[in-house]
Amino acid sequence: MSAAALPSFAPRTGAELARYPVHDGEHVRAAVHAAGEAAAWWDGLGFAGRRTRLKAWRSVLARQLDRVARVVADETGKPFDDARLEVVLTIEHLGWAAANAEKVLRRRSVRPGALMANQAASLTYRPLGVVGVIGPWNYPVFTPMGSIAYALAAGNTVVFKPSELTPGVGHELARTLAEAVPEVGRYPLLTVVTGYGATGAELCRAPGIGKIAFTGSAATGRRVMAACAENLVPVLMECGGKDPLIVDADADLDAAADAAVWGGMSNAGQTCVGVERVYVVEQVAEAFLEKVRVAASRLRVGTATTEGDLGPMTMPSQTQVVRRHVTDALEAGGRAVLGGASSVRDDGRIEPVVIADVPETSVAVGEETFGPLLVVNRVPDVDEAVRRANGTGYGLGATVFSAAHGEEIAARLRCGMVAVNGVISFAGIPSLPFGGVGESGFGRIHGADGLREFTRAQSVARQRFALPVPVTSFRRPPAVMRALAAALRAREWVSRS
Secondary structure, eight states, rough: SSEEEEEEEEETTOOEEEEOOOOOOOHHHHHHHHHHHHHHHHHHHHHHHHHHHHHHHHHHHTTTTHHHHHHHHHOOOHHHHHHHHHHHHHHHHHHHHHHHHHHHHHEEOOOOOOOTTEEEEEEEEEEEEEEEEEESSTTHHHHHHHHHHHHHHHTTTTEEEEEEEOOOHHHHHHHHHHHHGGGGGGOOEEOOOOSHHHHHHHHHHTTTTTEEEEOOHHHHHHHHHHHHHTOOEEEEEEEOOEEEEEOOOOOHHHHHHHHHHHHHHHHGGTTTEEEEEEEGGGGGHHHHHHHHHHHTTTBOOHHHHHHHHBOOOOSSTTHHHHHHHHHHHHHHOOEEEEEGGEEEEBTTOOEEEEEOOOOOSSSSHHHHOSSSSEEEEEEEEHHHHHHHHSSSSSSSSEEEEEESSSHHTTTTTTTSSEEEEEGGGGGGGSSSSSOOSSSGEEOBBSSHHHHHHHHEEEEEEEEESSSSSSSSTTTTHHHHHHHHHHHHHHHHHHHOO
């Protein structure tokens, strides 16, 4: 362990909250080794034993919801009630993973087919052993727990490297699990390692890691993949997005405007599946824009002593990204509907900004902003809205507002998730998988796919009885293959007739 310390700061006040160790490679390797030894015990408990303990963890988190949420709010700067919502959603996902792991992953029989009728075939999903989770700072409980809870339910142990901006949240998760599961003192199910990027790199390279689940930028994701490639460690990548919202001519404009403002401005816009681009059909564009302006103008940014609707940027350097995008959008010809360059303050507090009619070539349209900037562009029809929505390399989430054609439009979008006549609703449904395509990454958390993501499929074929004439043997007579080929041709002829 390095002698250096990792300080945690409160974005709202700038005050230091606590200090944590910067774990070096030796410590990380030891943590993975210990987790590997614990994995055998955890797997041996079976689905029922793990379910009992994970439900106990769920109960502890529910009882201590406000305590955990306070740590989230302090380290991220988000409003307390937003932090509480994050923990509530996390608890729901943990409960679903615990309750459904056996149904999704248990051993099942599969048909062997006519050619192998003498075999009994089965499929099971086995845990990987130790899963490394590298978490983000914007949703420091909900996002990593989409991997942690599902990995644990599948029979793995976890070594968790939280963001250097939110190390305290990681320790809260480990503390509550230890309180719920007394055996954790002997069998480390969730080990937290803290530090900067180098600590995460050590986790990727540590012997014994079965998989890495990463959330962060595409650039950092590529570095994580490169480190994992050294030992052929599989990865799950959630790398952000530039999520669009499409407003059809028949949409409920009040609901669509409310969704655009919440999706674009909540958590100060620091949401990977937040709304960053809006494409609204021309005939309702002005009415929609006015509703967005009114709704967004009511929002207030908190101060050191008041919370407000939005907090400051959790990562101070993100302020410069937002400023650059706002400036570029206006210089490219965008029309300021609300706010502008002066809305972006050096202290990390950013007032809501809405800019209309921004050229698609602007960085405000093509790059992830991760701040309270909403770009609203009018389009002649839904076809053009879909074309522009699919026009970036990202493909995480999307939103569609349409009275009659919502699911039809959703099917045309190149992304992993779509909310129809709602916003970010898919993230709150534990049975739905969460993940993207393209620059947004690959792999899935949540749902049955999220459970299988942290397992390896194992196929077993067991001979029930020997065939009278061996097929997979050097003792096979030549006539056997002629008979098999003839039988196959006859079956194909029957199927075509």
